[in-house]
Amino acid sequence: xxxxxxxxxxxxxxxxxxxxxxxxxxxxxxxxxxxxxxxxxxxxxxxxxxxxxxxxxxxxxxxxxxxxxxxxxxxxxxxxxxxxxxxxxxxxxxxxxxxxxxxxxxxxxxxxxxxxxxxxxxxxxxxxxxxxxxxxxxxxxxxxxxxxxxxxxxxxxxxxxxxxxxxxxxxxxxxxxxxxxxxxxxxxxxxxxxxxxxxxxxxxxxxxxxxxxxxxxxxxxxxxxxxxxxxxxxxxxxxxxxxxxxxxxxxxxxxxxx
Amino acid sequence: xxxxxxxxxxxxxxxxxxxxxxxxxxxxxxxxxxxxxxxxxxxxxxxxxxxxxxxxxxxxxxxxxxxxxxxxxxxxxxxxxxxxxxxxxxxxxxxxxxxxxxxxxxxxxxxxxxxxxxxxxxxxxxxxxxxxxxxxxxxxxxxxxxxxxxxxxxxxxxxxxxxxxxxxxxxxxxxxxxxxxxxxxxxxxxxxxxxxxxxxxxxxxxxxxxxxxxxxxxxxxxxxxxxxxxxxxxxxxxxxxxxxxxxxxxxxxxxxxxxxxxxxxxxxxxxxxxxxxxxxxxxxxxxxxxxxxxxxxxxxxxxxxxxxxxxxxxxxxxxxxxxxxxxxxxxxxxxxxxxxxxxxxxxxxxxxxxxxxxxxxxxxxxxxxxxxxxxxxxxxxxxxxxxxxxxxxxxxxxxxxxxxxxxxxxxxxxxxxxxxxxxxxxxxxxxxxxxxxxxxxxxxxxxxxxxxxxxxxxxxxxxxxxxxxxxxxxxxxxxxxxxxxxxxxxxxxxxxxxxxxxxxxxxxxxxxxxxxxxxxxxxxxxxxxxxxxxxxxxxxxx
Numbered sequence: 001x002x003x004x005x006x007x008x009x010x011x012x013x014x015x016x017x018x019x020x021x022x023x024x025x026x027x028x029x030x031x032x033x034x035x036x037x038x039x040x041x042x043x044x045x046x047x048x049x050x051x052x053x054x055x056x057x058x059x060x061x062x063x064x065x066x067x068x069x070x071x072x073x074x075x076x077x078x079x080x081x082x083x084x085x086x087x088x089x090x091x092x093x094x095x096x097x098x099x100x101x102x103x104x105x106x107x108x109x110x111x112x113x114x115x116x117x118x119x120x121x122x123x124x125x126x127x128x129x130x131x132x133x134x135x136x137x138x139x140x141x142x143x144x145x146x147x148x149x150x151x152x153x154x155x156x157x158x159x160x161x162x163x164x165x166x167x168x169x170x171x172x173x174x175x176x177x178x179x180x181x182x183x184x185x186x187x188x189x190x191x192x193x194x195x196x197x198x199x200x201x202x203x204x205x206x207x208x209x210x211x212x213x214x215x216x217x218x219x220x221x222x223x224x225x226x227x228x229x230x231x232x233x234x235x236x237x238x239x240x241x242x243x244x245x246x247x248x249x250x251x252x253x254x255x256x257x258x
Numbered sequence: 259x260x261x262x263x264x265x266x267x268x269x270x271x272x273x274x275x276x277x278x279x280x281x282x283x284x285x286x287x288x289x290x291x292x293x294x295x296x297x298x299x300x301x302x303x304x305x306x307x308x309x310x311x312x313x314x315x316x317x318x319x320x321x322x323x324x325x326x327x328x329x330x331x332x333x334x335x336x337x338x339x340x341x342x343x344x345x346x347x348x349x350x351x352x353x354x355x356x357x358x359x360x361x362x363x364x365x366x367x368x369x370x371x372x373x374x375x376x377x378x379x380x381x382x383x384x385x386x387x388x389x390x391x392x393x394x395x396x397x398x399x400x401x402x403x404x405x406x407x408x409x410x411x412x413x414x415x416x417x418x419x420x421x422x423x424x425x426x427x428x429x430x431x432x433x434x435x436x437x438x439x440x441x442x443x444x445x446x447x448x449x450x451x452x453x454x455x456x457x458x459x460x461x462x463x464x465x466x467x468x469x470x471x472x473x474x475x476x477x478x479x480x481x482x483x484x485x486x487x488x489x490x491x492x493x494x495x496x497x498x499x500x501x502x503x504x505x506x507x508x509x510x511x512x513x514x515x516x517x518x519x520x521x522x523x524x525x526x527x528x529x530x531x532x533x534x535x536x537x538x539x540x541x542x543x544x545x546x547x548x549x550x551x552x553x554x555x556x557x558x559x560x561x562x563x564x565x566x567x568x569x570x571x572x573x574x575x576x577x578x579x580x581x582x583x584x585x586x587x588x589x590x591x592x593x594x595x596x597x598x599x600x601x602x603x604x605x606x607x608x609x610x611x612x613x614x615x616x617x618x619x620x621x622x623x624x625x626x627x628x629x630x631x632x633x634x635x636x637x638x639x640x641x642x643x644x645x646x647x648x649x650x651x652x653x654x655x656x657x658x659x660x661x662x663x664x665x666x667x668x669x670x671x672x673x674x675x676x677x678x679x680x681x682x683x684x685x686x687x688x689x690x691x692x693x694x695x696x697x698x699x700x701x702x703x704x705x706x707x708x709x710x711x712x713x714x715x716x717x718x719x720x721x722x723x724x725x726x727x728x729x730x731x732x733x734x735x736x737x738x739x740x741x742x743x744x745x746x747x748x749x750x751x752x753x754x755x756x757x758x759x760x761x762x763x764x765x766x767x768x769x770x771x772x773x774x775x776x777x778x779x780x781x782x783x784x785x786x787x788x789x790x791x792x793x794x795x796x797x798x799x800x
Binding site (some may be wrong): 010053054055056057067074075077078079081083085087088089091092093094098103105106107108111139150 | 565630640795
């Protein structure tokens with residue numbers, strides 16, 4: 001059945017010059033779950049999410065979101081997904097409210113409905129006080145929140161968030177978390193990337209572990225964690241980084257001698 | 259082991275850092291050149307051009323020795339050169355990475371040695387070499403006698419150091435200004451004011467050029483007391499035997515150098531000890547910028563068209579890069595026809611400049627979005643969406659361009675009193691505007707490039723070729739595309755009965771412009787829709 005998986009990726013490759021960013025990954029992410037894509041910096045998480053959301057053309061492979069091919073059926077896919085990319089700008093010379101209004105109208109929602117939803121989102125995300133400020137003057141946390149609001153505005157079936165908690169203060173992080181938990185409770189799917197294992201462990205019920213452009217493990221959280229005491233431990237074992245710590249090489253570091 | 263480590267660090271700090279910084283500058287130069295063949299070629303080409311220019315200047319000055327007004331020319335030449343040095347860091351703040359002291363902020367350096375080192379480093383490069391050649395020409399042209407030649411060497415060194423220190427002081431003062439968002443916005447526009455000011459000066463110079471060099475003397479009499487021109491004036495004074503005047507002029511230059519170094523050292527210290535303003539939370543969180551949206555939204559059409567138009571128009575006003583580009587276009591589009599008309603050298607056809615200059619704004623539409631283009635890309639899923647997007651942008655442009663081009667044409671016509679030609683020129687303008695919009699839309703889809711948001715560059719490194727193809731290829735194509743209307747205009751002018759029919763060019767040009775815009779948008783839309791990821795990659799480098 002197609003309907004049970006929110007995202008289905010097969011044989012996805014991406015190469016930048018000599019470097020292979022994504023080396024033939026297969027993924028099958030179930031619908032209605034809070035899904036974490038974890039891996040160290042440079043593992044290929046952003047590249048993967050960009051290809052899945054249609055922002056980057058893969059060298060090879062297919063991507064289906066809720067049963068529609070991202071590259072052959074963009075009309076069906078783009079209306080059903082919300083995206084919060086990492087490292088890309090917003091239209092920063094608009095105020096927060098104008099940005100939401102622009103984003104919603106661009107997606108063809110009726111103006112009055114956009115304004116109604118935008119006001120509610122601004123309230124819930126604690127941005128109502130800054131709604132008339134230009135986004136260029138927002139802090140990192142506020143930018144993530146306004147980006148999330150723009151991604152949620154058209155009530156997508158699947159939400160893709162690239163490092164949504166990176167550089168976000170604890171208060172904003174809690175707000176974002178609350179909104180996302182409410183959103184998945186209604187049956188929608190959230191796919192987010194992070195390199196903070198504790199966060200993924202506390203939020204997700206399904207994880208995919210990525211390292212060096214490949215998927216090392218995927219499945220329900222408990223399954224991937226296995227015998228290990230924490231996801232962090234399980235992850236370090238998976239990517240083979242165990243035991244490579246501060247060894248005897250740095251014996252001069254610290255202590256009395258300068 | 260620890261003894262060796264202990265002795266290494268004091269040795270490092272007592273040694274002069276000047277050679278280190280000079281080597282750093284050379285490494286950066288070499289590294290920059292190694293990056294790409296294009297960059298190497300551009301560097302060599304600009305070096306050759308600059309040196310040829312400087313060498314011919316040097317020769318020219320030597321040949322002109324003894325000319326009645328040569329001292330005035332030399333003094334003013336140095337003044338203009340110094341002005342260039344003062345303005346240069348505003349336009350190319352990132353041209354020299356050793357200039358940005360914030361990069362050195364973590365190193366334990368005191369201001370005095372740092373100023374010395376940076377000053378020495380900034381004497382390396384084509385710019386200083388060019389300046390030395392030019393200054394040599396200036397001092398040689400006014401030096402007569404052994405004493406004058408001795409003073410000339412001192413004057414050359416002083417003038418060179420003043421130029422370089424001036425550039426560094428301006429750069430350091432501006433790095434500070436550029437750290438705040440509002441400051442950055444302002445700085446982009448201040449560069450623009452200088453550029454437009456230069457245009458005005460240029461027109462002034464042209465008028466002066468026609469009435470002889472003697473007109474320069476009164477200005478030079480003042481400037482010869484202004485450093486670093488005063489150094490060259492000192493050589494002239496020595497040649498005339500007025501040693502007292504020469505001493506004062508040299509002292510003035512030396513004092514200016516000391517003052518500039520002082521200002522520079524102070525702003526360096528401030529820069530390196532005070533926090534970066536950009537990371538501080540703005541205090542005025544309560545300020546509510548009143549939304550002007552209400553009126554604007556109601557006037558615009560509904561749906562994607564109005565949404566896109568509204569954002570485009572807001573960006574013209576709020577985005578410093580877009581604003582600077584627009585103000586430049588508006589200003590040059592007005593200055594060229596109107597000033598030429600005022601000087602009596604103009605032709606009514608110059609009024610087409612307004613349409614042409616504003617049409618350029620249609621170029622690289624998606625580059626103007628920067629990486630925020632992803633928001634557009636995610637809502638374009640068919641050629642139809644892409645068409646609406648492009649049409650919205652073209653309409654936003656037309657809201658300003660149509661009335662403006664018409665106004666400029668009418669004003670130019672009034673100045674020249676050539677009313678019978680008005681419809682013809684308006685028709686030409688509209689056809690040209692249409693062709694620019696069409697080629698602009700197509701090149702936006704086909705040759706997008708990044709516009710860096712920081713600094714004054716309008717093309718990201720490595721994409722200059724792309725930008726040239728887009729803009730110049732597009733402009734040539736636009737000229738070719740409007741050739742039917744141009745041909746009609748020529749026919750109306752040369753044929754005997756042409757004058758009676760020339761009014762027809764207005765509706766013909768307008769129709770032709772509209773039709774070709776429509777065609778251009780239609781052709782660009784499927785390309786845009788098919789190339790969304792490629793466009794996004796291309797515009798995300800800034």
